Amino acid sequence: MSATPPVGHGLGAPNAAVGATPASRGVGPPLWLLLELTYRCPLHCVYCYNPTNFAHTGPELPTADWIRVLREARALGAVQLGLSGGEPLVREDLEPLVTEAHALGFYINLITSGVGMSEARMRALKAAGLDHIQLSFQDSTRELNDFLSSTRTFELKSRVAALIRQHGYPMVLNVVLHRLNIDHVGEILELAEAMGAEYVELANTQYYGWAWLNREHLLPSRAQLERAEGVTQRFRERLGNRMQIYFVVPDYFETRPKACMSGLGSVFLAVAPDGTAMPCHAARMLPGLDLPNVRDSDIRTIWYDSPAFNRFRGEAWMKEPCRSCPERGRDFGGCRCQAYLLTGDPDNADPVCDLSPHHALVTAAVARAEQAGSAAPAAARERPLVFRDHRVSIAVITGDPARGGAPARRA
Amino acid sequence: MSDIPGSARPAIAFGLRLQWEPAQEAHVLLYPEGMVKLNGSAGAIISRCDGVRTVAEIVADLERTYGLTGLSGDVIAFVALALDKRWLELRA
Ligand code: SF4
Ligand code: SF4
Numbered sequence: 472m473s474a475t476p477p478v479g480h481g482l483g484a485p486n487a488a489v490g491a492t493p494a495s496r497g498v499g500p501p502l503w504l505l506l507e508l509t510y511r512c513p514l515h516c517v518y519c520y521n522p523t524n525f526a527h528t529g530p531e532l533p534t535a536d537w538i539r540v541l542r543e544a545r546a547l548g549a550v551q552l553g554l555s556g557g558e559p560l561v562r563e564d565l566e567p568l569v570t571e572a573h574a575l576g577f578y579i580n581l582i583t584s585g586v587g588m589s590e591a592r593m594r595a596l597k598a599a600g601l602d603h604i605q606l607s608f609q610d611s612t613r614e615l616n617d618f619l620s621s622t623r624t625f626e627l628k629s630r631v632a633a634l635i636r637q638h639g640y641p642m643v644l645n646v647v648l649h650r651l652n653i654d655h656v657g658e659i660l661e662l663a664e665a666m667g668a669e670y671v672e673l674a675n676t677q678y679y680g681w682a683w684l685n686r687e688h689l690l691p692s693r694a695q696l697e698r699a700e701g702v703t704q705r706f707r708e709r710l711g712n713r714m715q716i717y718f719v720v721p722d723y724f725e726t727r728p729k730a731c732m733s734g735l736g737s738v739f740l741a742v743a744p745d746g747t748a749m750p751c752h753a754a755r756m757l758p759g760l761d762l763p764n765v766r767d768s769d770i771r772t773i774w775y776d777s778p779a780f781n782r783f784r785g786e787a788w789m790k791e792p793c794r795s796c797p798e799r800g801r802d803f804g805g806c807r808c809q810a811y812l813l814t815g816d817p818d819n820a821d822p823v824c825d826l827s828p829h830h831a832l833v834t835a836a837v838a839r840a841e842q843a844g845s846a847a848p849a850a851a852r853e854r855p856l857v858f859r860d861h862r863v864s865i866a867v868i869t870g871d872p873a874r875g876g877a878p879a880r881r882a
Numbered sequence: 883m884s885d886i887p888g889s890a891r892p893a894i895a896f897g898l899r900l901q902w903e904p905a906q907e908a909h910v911l912l913y914p915e916g917m918v919k920l921n922g923s924a925g926a927i928i929s930r931c932d933g934v935r936t937v938a939e940i941v942a943d944l945e946r947t948y949g950l951t952g953l954s955g956d957v958i959a960f961v962a963l964a965l966d967k968r969w970l971e972l973r974a
Contacts, residue, residue, distance in 0.1 A: 500906075605914070
């Protein structure tokens with residue numbers, strides 16, 4: 472599973488350069504298309520951003536439908552393509568999809584755990600026109616533990632990293648950090664160096680989906696963060712340009728929210744395995760958003776005309792303090808999903824913002840993480856860590872108020 | 883950074899792709915997870931950076947194409963910026 476939601480710099484990110492394009496808030500094209508080809512995944516990320524009820528989504532789109540989505544989106548002007556999942560290598564039609572996307576002129580990014588990658592598939596993907604590969608850590612408690620103790624996972628990653636480099640791709644590694652692994656940043660970077668990574672993204676968990684369920688386990692303390700940043704800085708000084716390291720601080724520690732997706736409905740379009748089209752990969756959780764499906768409408772109608780994609784365009788939906796805030800054109804009020812998860816109302820300011828009347832919800836979560844020292848915080852001890860897996864997903868749907876659907880006002 | 887000799891041969895940097903996007907009516911540079919939309923003159927310069935032509939040849943071509951003179955300074959300044967941003971690299 473790709474770890475980081477596509478925001479800010481990095482994975483699947485409509486980053487500043489992309490976001491800069493539609494100037495007037497007149498609706499521009501969906502420049503960035505993310506296809507979550509499958510929710511199937513051999514791994515079980517605790518921070519996976521797939522919806523927690525993923526086991527209840529409909530059947531995966533067949534090849535022909537994905538190809539139609541590619542054509543329609545490209546015709547509208549989509550140019551960056553992310554292929555993720557789940558684990559996209561699980562799809563046997565990945566190569567033909569890449570071939571089609573390349574012929575259409577997409578710049579194609581594959582986001583993979585490497586599980587399922589072989590010399591033959593790498594060669595086929597290269598021949599098909601794949602532009603870029605990001606090797607991600609999937610389950611940072613299990614998989615990363617393995618990796619750190621130099622067992623199977625380290626060998627798998629190293630083998631895939633070597634294939635990536637042999638085929639002329641830059642070696643980009645993405646590792647999601649949180650309370651349980653952040654103290655190992657030094658070891659992680661050493662292993663990254665050993666496997667020849669040229670770019671390493673250390674992305675702190677963002678709290679949606681499975682990560683939201685596990686938030687009390689995953690939020691690091693400020694001291695942990697600062698130590699990790701210090702270690703990262705020393706690596707940067709030693710390695711210079713040879714290995715570029717990005718460190719993404721969790722937004723709970725900030726006082727301004729991230730400019731989510733450059734505004735929902737502005738540049739980013741994600742399609743889930745069952746064909747659900749979303750203005751952000753997590754948008755399924757938002758109440759009352761009647762998300763269109765690519766089986767029923769074409770991409771043009773979905774992007775320009777559907778109520779779901781228009782819901783958060785412009786500023787009319789905003790409430791105070793965003794509505795009259797001079798900074799609203801910069802951060803668009805932050806993350807709608809975070810506003811909803813924490814405050815119960817997706818039109819509120821993202822409570823990460825210290826101008827939000829709900830900011831205390833964020834500082835309280837940070838304070839709990841602070842108090843707890845290095846042991847799991849009290850709230851977490853009462854509630855076990857939930858691994859993303861099919862069986863758990865079903866349990867979550869039937870029994871848990873924090874599922875992708877109802878806001879859990881725990882904070 | 884404008885000590886770029888006229889004999890240098892700039893090329894699109896490894897891993898990046900330049901293409902014309904009809905929907906944006908612009909040249910865009912594509913790179914992992916991002917893109918830069920180039921304005922008209924940047925597009926005109928960079929689309930000539932093929933690793934074969936020298937900076938001097940690019941200047942001459944642009945001056946001929948647009949019926950202008952004295953473009954050398956602008957071209958070199960843009961190439962310097964693009965090298966700095968790693969959009970371009972120099973070929974021997
Ligand atoms: S009040 Fe709203 S618009 Fe202003 S900085 Fe905070 S989140 Fe952004
Ligand atoms: S709304 Fe929130 S979860 Fe969705 S993309 Fe934006 S930042 Fe991410």
